[in-house]
Amino acid sequence: MQLTCSTGGAGYSPAGQLLPDDVWRARHRIVLGVLWAHVPGVLLFSLLVGETRGHGLIEAAIVVAPALIATPARLGRTARSVAACVGLVTSSVILVHLSGGYIELHFHFFVMVALMAIYQKWMPFVVSIAYVVAHSRLSSR
Secondary structure, eight states, rough: OOEEEGGSSSEEEEOOOOOOOOHHHHHHHHHHHHHHHHHHHHHHHHHHTTHHHHHHEEEEEEEEHHHHSSTTTTHHHHHHHHHHHHHHHHHHHHHHHHHSSSSSHHHHHHHHHHHHGGGGHHHHHHHHHHHHHHHHHHHHH
């Protein structure tokens, strides 16, 4: 990665190259695997904390929605990456909700945001961080 000067010399930002298609697909498969694993994981966790099966199915369905967007190859890399990131951070929100706000479950956010770094793109990473910040602000009210 090289640093290039932005227009007008106002600052510096990282500039790099796109991942080759095969590398991106392999990394996206990993992220998708983690995302789809959260669907039964959310359902199981909801049952373990005493929620009804219906409640658990609704929570799991919320994770399914972005996973369905992230999966098909007809969408571009950015859309699929962002959808996967939204799904993983949403699973963090749901797990924190189901736990009643246990601080230990907040670490799930950190792991999911770190996972976004394997895309080596700003957009999925920034969307993940923005989602976490928005959730933190809204849940602290």
